[in-house]
Amino acid sequence: MNPQALLIGLLAGLASALLFAGLVTQSSSAVGLAFVAPMPIMIASLGWGSVAGFVAALAAFGAVAGALGSFYAGLTILLSVGLPAAILGHLCGLARPADSEPAENDKRPALLWYPLERVLLAAALLSAFGCIVMGWLIGYNPAELAPEIAKALSSEASSAVSPEQLADLGRFVVTVIPYIQPAFLVLTLVICLYLSAAITRLSGRLPRPKDDIPAQAGLPRIALPLFAGALALCFVGGAAGLLGAVFTGALGCALTMVGLAAMHRKSRGRAARGLMLFTAYAAILLLSIPLLAFLALGLFETAKSPADAAGTDNPR
Structure with missing residues (x-):
C-alpha cells in the first residue's frame, strides 16, 4: 500500500468524522457541516486512489465510534457517509482503454471512463x-x-x-x-x-x-x-x-436530477437561458410542485435512452 495514500486516507477520515460530529452530537451550530462530511473521503478517493477512499471511510468509522464510545454511532457515519463516498469515488476512477487509437500527439491511451x-x-x-x-x-x-x-x-x-x-x-x-x-x-x-x-x-x-x-x-x-x-x-x-x-x-x-440536467442541455444556446433556469429553480424552492414535472421529464429521458446505454462501452 502506498504510504502517502494511507496517510491521506487516515487524515481524510478524521476530517470527515469531525464534520459529521455535529450531527451525531446534535450540535445546532455544527450540524450544517455534516452535509459536506463525504467530501474529504471523496477527495481522497478521487485524488489518491480507491484504497485511500476506503481507508478514509474506515478511519471515519473508527474515529466516531471511539470518540463517542458507540459502535452504532460509527455505523451511522460508515453507512450514510463513509462507504457511499468511497464507492462513488472508486466508480468515478474506473476506466479502461478505448477500442479506438489515441490521438496522434497524445502518448497516453484513450480511456473510457465509468x-x-x-x-x-x-x-x-x-x-x-x-x-x-x-x-x-x-x-x-x-x-x-x-x-x-x-x-x-x-x-x-x-x-x-x-x-x-x-x-x-x-x-x-x-x-x-x-x-x-x-x-x-x-x-x-x-x-x-x-x-x-x-x-x-x-x-x-x-x-x-x-x-x-x-x-x-x-x-x-x-x-x-x-x-x-x-x-x-x-x-x-x-x-x-x-x-x-x-x-x-x-x-x-x-x-428528477436527470430531468433537471435535460433542462440545462435543451436550453443551451437559447435566448434568456439564464432567466429560464432562474425561474425554474425559484419555482422549485418556493413551490416544490415543479419537481414532479422534472421527475416526469427524467422518466421520459431515461425511457428514450439507448437500451445498451450501460452496456459494453463501460469499464469493468
Missing part, C-alpha cells in the same frame, strides 16, 4: 440501502414515532392547534420521512461528488477529464422498473411499504 448514469444509479441505491440499514438499527417504527413527534410539536404549538391536528401532523411527518431522507442523501452525495471533483481537478490530481454533466447525466433503463416496483410497494403497507418508500425517494430524486 459513465455518469451508472454513478448516479449507484448513488441512489447506496442511499436507499444505507437508510434501510440505519432504520433497522434504530428500530424505526412509524406507529411509535408519530405520537412522539406530536408530543414534541405540542410544546411549540399555540393553544389554537388541537391535539387531533398535532396527531395528524405527526403521522404525516413519519409518512414522508422514508421518502425524504434517502432523496436528501442522494442530493447530498451528488453535490459533494461534484464539488470534490472540482477541488481535486484544481489540484491537478484528478485523472478523469471534466464531464459534460448536462449531456452525460442520465440513468440506465433498469432504473425504470426499479422505480415502478418501489412505487408499487408503497401501497402494500407495513415493512414492504417502508422499503418501497425508501427506494421511491432515492430513485425519484435521481430521476
Whole structure:
C-alpha cells in the first residue's frame, strides 16, 4: 500500500468524522457541516486512489465510534457517509482503454471512463440501502414515532392547534420521512461528488477529464422498473411499504436530477437561458410542485435512452 495514500486516507477520515460530529452530537451550530462530511473521503478517493477512499471511510468509522464510545454511532457515519463516498469515488476512477487509437500527439491511451448514469444509479441505491440499514438499527417504527413527534410539536404549538391536528401532523411527518431522507442523501452525495471533483481537478490530481454533466447525466433503463416496483410497494403497507418508500425517494430524486440536467442541455444556446433556469429553480424552492414535472421529464429521458446505454462501452 502506498504510504502517502494511507496517510491521506487516515487524515481524510478524521476530517470527515469531525464534520459529521455535529450531527451525531446534535450540535445546532455544527450540524450544517455534516452535509459536506463525504467530501474529504471523496477527495481522497478521487485524488489518491480507491484504497485511500476506503481507508478514509474506515478511519471515519473508527474515529466516531471511539470518540463517542458507540459502535452504532460509527455505523451511522460508515453507512450514510463513509462507504457511499468511497464507492462513488472508486466508480468515478474506473476506466479502461478505448477500442479506438489515441490521438496522434497524445502518448497516453484513450480511456473510457465509468459513465455518469451508472454513478448516479449507484448513488441512489447506496442511499436507499444505507437508510434501510440505519432504520433497522434504530428500530424505526412509524406507529411509535408519530405520537412522539406530536408530543414534541405540542410544546411549540399555540393553544389554537388541537391535539387531533398535532396527531395528524405527526403521522404525516413519519409518512414522508422514508421518502425524504434517502432523496436528501442522494442530493447530498451528488453535490459533494461534484464539488470534490472540482477541488481535486484544481489540484491537478484528478485523472478523469471534466464531464459534460448536462449531456452525460442520465440513468440506465433498469432504473425504470426499479422505480415502478418501489412505487408499487408503497401501497402494500407495513415493512414492504417502508422499503418501497425508501427506494421511491432515492430513485425519484435521481430521476428528477436527470430531468433537471435535460433542462440545462435543451436550453443551451437559447435566448434568456439564464432567466429560464432562474425561474425554474425559484419555482422549485418556493413551490416544490415543479419537481414532479422534472421527475416526469427524467422518466421520459431515461425511457428514450439507448437500451445498451450501460452496456459494453463501460469499464469493468
